[in-house]
Amino acid sequence: MVQATTLPRNEAGIAAAIDTLKARFGDQLQTGQAIREQHGHTTTWITNQAPDAVVFPTSAAEVSEIVKTCAEHGVPVIPFGTGTSLEGHVNAPAGGICIDMMKMDKILAVHPEDLDVVVQPGVTREQLNTYLRDQGLFFPIDPGANASLGGMAATRASGTNAVRYGTMKDNVLALEAVMADGGVIRTAQRARKSSAGYDMTRLLVGSEGTLGLITELTLRLQGIPEAIRSARCAFNSVDDACRAVMMTIQYGIPVARIELLDALSVRAANAYSGLNLPEVPLLLLEFHGSDAGVVEQTDMFASIAEEFGGFDIAATSTAEERSKLWQARHDMYWACLQLRPGAKGISTDVCVPISRLAECVSAARAKAEDMGLLAPMVGHVGDGNFHALLLIDMDSAEERAKADTYVGWLNELAISMEGTCTGEHGIGQGKRPYLTQELGDTTRYMAAIKAALDPENILNPGKILEM
Structure with missing residues (x-):
């Protein structure tokens, strides 16, 4: 695991805040080790930093009361949803109180x-x-x-x-x-x-x-659209697939989804989800509109894809078939883990202008191969965003170092292409070193906003900015 930065703890304040909140909220506040570690859980390789207590409010008034108590004692507050974030967003580097919003579900x-x-x-x-x-x-x-x-x-x-x-x-x-x-x-x-x-x-x-x-x-x-139609199309290379995406967007075809799976990802999907897709770079698409409109859009895309060597084009409007295809895409994280049983999946994402997408994905693929890393790639390529999932033996210091080098290289590559170090994962702890490189002096003004709204730095400290 990557060791997360630890911030100074306010031991007396934390103890006082827990006592006050326990007296007020009773069993809504939990301090057991297992539940605290669950709320410091992260699906990436950053070390778990558990809060000192977890409280489950049921209203904004209760959240306000919790935050006022924490502010009075100078104690960090860490919000928690379902814990699916990937960059250490829910860690508690200075300890403190986790506010789990699960009971505010109306x-x-x-x-x-x-x-x-x-x-x-x-x-x-x-x-x-x-x-x-x-x-x-x-x-x-x-x-x-x-x-x-x-x-x-x-x-x-x-x-x-x-x-x-x-x-x-x-x-x-x-x-x-x-x-x-x-x-x-x-x-x-x-x-x-x-x-x-x-x-x-x-x-x-x-x-x-x-x-x-x-x-x-x-x-x-x-x-909900009158008609929904899904399609798939195989390509001989990731570069060809990305160029077809770029042309599809430039032609103004109103595609609702356009997803890239590289050959490794397709192999994983076939094994995990029981599919029989050609194990080459693949685009998955979805079109929304009228019955006639989605057929027309599919045909327009097929014409573009064929210009870039696209083949084995198949489309369906059947809900069951569409659902099976997209569920396989959503299960990709778990599917890819089966490519190397026992490995840890390290997911990272970048986003670049669509005109640089083919170049960026191809470079990322080549770099992983040169470094000997098993790294299936998928992407929301319609907006230039893609993900690499590094499959790493966490007991190997050499592999961990390679993964760290690769993630840093990929972030810097995207930034050099006028892109971003994160299209959707966020900054959290994991991407923080690259934010200043991407935005420069803008981060100084971000810090000024943070200091104005949260002068004691109690709201999710240690995330996004160095304070």
Whole structure:
């Protein structure tokens, strides 16, 4: 594991805060070792840094009370959704109190005429879409994991549908949040646009719990399309597949999803999900619209793909077949682990302008092979975002060092191509060293905002910025 930075602990303050909160919240506060380690859990290779206690509020008022207590004693507060983040976001490097939002899981109001919904942060994306289905509506952001909507907003998540529907920053209309002093704010109303002052909604979306704790979200919804059609297309190389993606986007074909799987990933999907896909670079696509429209879009894509050597093109509108294909894509992390049993999967992501995508993916593939790393790659390539999953023997110091070198090289490559070190994983602890390289002096102004809103640095300290 990579050793995470440890920050100074306020032992007396932590003890006093736990005593106060225990007296107030009783069994809603837990201090058992197992549950604390679970809430320091991270799905990457950063060491587990457990909080000193975990509390389960049921309302914004209770979150406010917890934060006020922690502020009084100078104790860190770490928000927790479902723990699916990949860059150490939920670690507690200075100890403190973890606030688990799982009991704040109510869908408060649906406004079908306005295409929006108001939810508490513990509601998961699958829970919301199940609730909305009989109203002909859905929430399009799909990061794969059944993440909480509060966590998705905090990390500015995206996923397979981002090429058509955008990311969380495009789909959060308003927030309620508890700030560092325990004050509760609302960042906007439900109107679709506003020129009223600073855009506090966008400021808090992606702030990873370092500026405020999200306690309610107003989200943009979409109507379930009349027709949905999925397709797959094989290519002889990743470069050819990426060039077909670039041309598809430039032609303005309104593709809803366009995902790349390299040959290693396809092999893993076949074995894990019982598929029979050609084990070469593959694009998976989905089109939304009318019955005639999705067929036309599929045919237009097929014509483009053939120009770049695409073959074995197959399409389906059958819900069961579509679901099986996309479930295999969402299970890719677990599938790829089977390529090297016993290995740890180290997932990293970058995002570049679409015009540089083929070059970046090809370079990343070649670099992994040169270093002797087994690294299947998948990507939301419609917006230039792709992931490498390094399969590492964590008992080997040599392999850990190689992985660290590769991750750093890939981040720097993306930045050099006018891209970003993270398209959707966020900064957390793991990507923090590359933020200044990407944004330069801008991080100084980020730090000024953090200091103004959280002067005692109690909100998820040790994440995003060095403070």
